[in-house]
Ligand SMILES: Nc1nc2c(c(=O)[nH]1)N[C@H]1C(S)=C(S)[C@@H](COP(=O)(O)OP(=O)(O)OC[C@H]3O[C@@H](n4cnc5c(N)ncnc54)[C@H](O)[C@@H]3O)O[C@H]1N2
């Protein structure tokens with residue numbers, strides 16, 4: 001371990017130990033998109049619920065010896081046949097409708113012509129038994145587990161839950177994340193900074209990161225660098241599952257957040273990680289009198305440090321709380337387009353542009369940037385290169401790992 005600092009992996013293990021899925025709730029299906037199932041989903045119907053026609057046409061006994069058939073009935077989807085079909089007979093049937101007793105196949109309407117209202121002639125050889133018929137329970141039977149606990153609910157899973165009668169499935173709810181920016185120097189994006197002031201960019205950035213992660217945002221505004229303001233705003237975040245603070249966690253005189261958190265009853269799990277940017281990261285657990293707990297992340301104030309720490313450490317915790325895997329951004333291999341030297345001994349995450357070469361493999365080049373306050377560089381990045389210090393210097397052509405910030409990871 002470099003110096004006395006925790007490695008990124010050790011820090012992640014400590015966070016994972018504290019991040020258990022939230023308690024399950026029952027939710028209306030319409031609100032279940034994006035949530036994870038908290039229990040196996042069982043079907044209360046067979047699928048399909050009856051032997052069903054897969055084509056519009058005529059239900060027949062199958063391998064029909066005759067080429068002219070008497071039409072005895074018509075069954076549309078939603079109706080139930082009343083007559084059994086025998087040799088020489090057919091029931092006019094629509095896709096999805098139940099197959100009448102005795103029938104074993106469907107002749108598509110295109111392979112027939114009507115002689116008169118009650119007689120149909122086959123223009124192709126009669127189909128064998130089983131053709132264009134789906135058997136009751138062929139896809140799954142009543143009582144079958146159709147989705148297992150932990151499955152994320154997308155549109156297809158939602159449709160399956162609807163089909164199987166799971167109108168209010170048990171799910172893990174969306175975690176709520178309180179976001180608090182700290183600092184006397186901060187003014188709003190719509191204000192003109194006076195001497196010594198800067199605009200609060202971390203607030204909007206962290207709000208966006210929380211939303212992008214699919215969590216519910218509890219905006220807590222800006223706390224000033226004094227004990228009263230910090231204690232008041234942090235206390236307002238006690239209802240959240242996760243509290244994200246920006247700034248005030250390094251070694252400065254005004255870096256009061258860790259002390260205030262301890263006074264309020266939050267237990268520090270670690271402070272400082274061997275990562276660049278992001279070294280001053282603080283992580284703790286705040287247990288409340290009612291048995292709930294809030295995971296607290298004190299992110300460094302430098303914007304890129306906060307961004308990197310959110311992706312590396314907060315995002316996996318949010319996914320775990322929501323019932324998913326403890327996993328962050330997608331990780332891919334890239335080829336470096338230029339040499340890179342990592343200074344110091346911290347594992348370094350460098351904002352990079354990524355392009356596909358003609359063979360379809362990803363090539364990456366660090367963006368021009370001037371350290372952990374450079375949002376211009378970060379805004380041009382599609383990935384974060386993951387560069388362990390001990391492998392430095394890196395040469396052009398070296399294969400390294402990168403965390404993708406955009407779905408395609410190319411920009
Ligand atoms: N003596 C030491 N000094 C510093 C250390 C250290 O280990 N020893 N660590 C450095 C590192 S690394 C970082 S990163 C920063 C982190 O400092 P803090 O988390 O305490 O953050 P602040 O001091 O409050 O602010 C740092 C920087 O970020 C700007 N900032 C803060 N909040 C916002 C915001 N909401 N929007 C935009 N910019 C923000 C702030 O103005 C400062 O420029 O500490 C180093 N120092």
Ligand code: MOO
Pocket residue numbers: 275276277278279280300302305372
């Ligand atoms: O680690 Mo700080 O986060 O270098 O800027």
